[in-house]
Amino acid sequence: MESVAEPLHMDPFPEQSREEDAGAVFVLESKGTWWHAGFHLTTAIVGPTILTLPYAFRGLGWGLGFLCLTTMGLVTFYSYYLMSKVLDHCEKAGRRHIRFRELAADVLGSGWMFYFVIVIQGSINTGVGIGAILLGGECLQIMYSNIFPDGSLKLYEFIAMVTAVMIILSQLPTFHSLRHINLVSLLLSLGYTFLVVGACIHAGTSKNPPPRDYSLETSESARVFSAFTSISIIAAIFGNGILPEIQATVAPPATGKMVKGLLMCYAVIVVTFYSASVAGYWVFGNKSNSNILKSLMPDEGPSLAPTWVLGLAIIFVLLQLFAIGLVYSQVAYEIMETQSADVNQGLFSRRNLIPRIVLRTLYMIFCGFMAAMLPFFGDINGIVGAIGFIPLDFILPMLLYNMTYKPPRSSFTYWINISIIIVFTGAGLMGTFSSIRKLILDAYKFKLFSSDVVD
Secondary structure, eight states, X not given: OOOOOOOOSOOSSOHHHHTTOHIIIIITOOOBOHHHHHXXXXXXHSSGGGGGHHHHHHTTHHHHHHHHHHHHHHHHHHHHHHHHHHHHXXXXXXXXXXXXXXXXXXXXXXXXXXXXXHHHHHHHHHHHHHXXXXXXXXHHHHHHHHHOTTOOOOHHHHXXXXXXXXXXXXXXXXXXXXXXXXXXXXXXXXXXXXXHHHHHHHHHTSSSOOOOOOXXXXXXXXXXXXXXXXXXXXXXXXXXXXXXXXXXXXXXXXXXXXXXXXXXXHHHHHHHHHHHHHHHHHHHGGGOOSSXXXXXXXXXXXXXXXXXXXXXXXXXXXXXXXXXXXXHHHHHHHHHHHHHOOTTSOTTSHHHXXXXXXXXXXXXXXXXXXXXXXXXXXXXXXXXXXXXXXXXXXXXXXXXXXXXXXXXXXXXXXXXXXXXXXXXXXXXXXXXXXXXXXXXXXXXXXXXXXXXXXX
């Protein structure tokens, strides 16, 4: 039997102090149900990045591709399950944690861990916010260029349009207030996945299907680097890094509710991830683009599927990107609200409303500016994913579980957790190195405020 460790220290983040914490009271208000948590979690994980999966398979091949996709799915589900158990245990012990950084600092008993998680979370969340705006601008540009082939609008102008919409949506005051948006986001992810899969089947069974080649790189070293880059891509796609903040939105007691939300999320993951991977890689093989929609809409020649199908898929992607940008902004908003808001005033009082509008608008303008300035952000995001998602989603949950429940060193659970920590620490280091290598190789393509996104 696994023994449960009793808390050896007082809660460094007591409930009484949270009553004066505007970030906790306002942004992370706990009113949701397990299915609301499932909507939030699905939006955080199942996004347009799944259209990158055929590209990830290109560096792994069929066998390793399926193995890595399945392994990442099982490990992340297990990881999130363990973290929800640690959060449930702390809540039962009278120490309910609503922030990843507080949970890590409390369980590991290290002050620096609090700031380590803030930095990693901040990098991930800002990176996803920038990436969502960039990809949203690219979606608008694709639709515009198909309607007006000789149009004069540039990518940064579409990015400005997306940023303007994000500024308006960002004024929704709480994480819980996104629950209906995130339900729509879940449906949108299913919608564009089915549309893209249908488009791939149409292209693959047409009279002139794309030539298929599933061979890997000829150079052994290039194959190794491509494989680790692909592993980093899949790890980043499964990552979210904000599970404690999502669980914080659930009305107490939260015990057991997050597991139901996880099951909902992973049901959607199984449907979307595998179908997009198989259909895209089957049709395009090692010529798969980093966004399978681009493979279906080549620069030269006609589209490989009906235009209305691809157009509708792009609209669904664009709409979901707004939800993703909002979800990953909540940690930044919570930090802002903690520092700027007065919990004794109303949520919509002038005292709190004006700072909220100003700070969230400035944050979105910053993300939009970075997206316009760095349209090669995909390469940078690969590094952020390797450095950020792997520690938060593949390493810390196992460490937190072992420290909280203290399973015997002879137990299967203990060694599974240690093995995952070791394997994914190595994968994270190699993925970081591979992503930096790709960044250097692509450097000649980089141009500030370019109208072309670097794959």
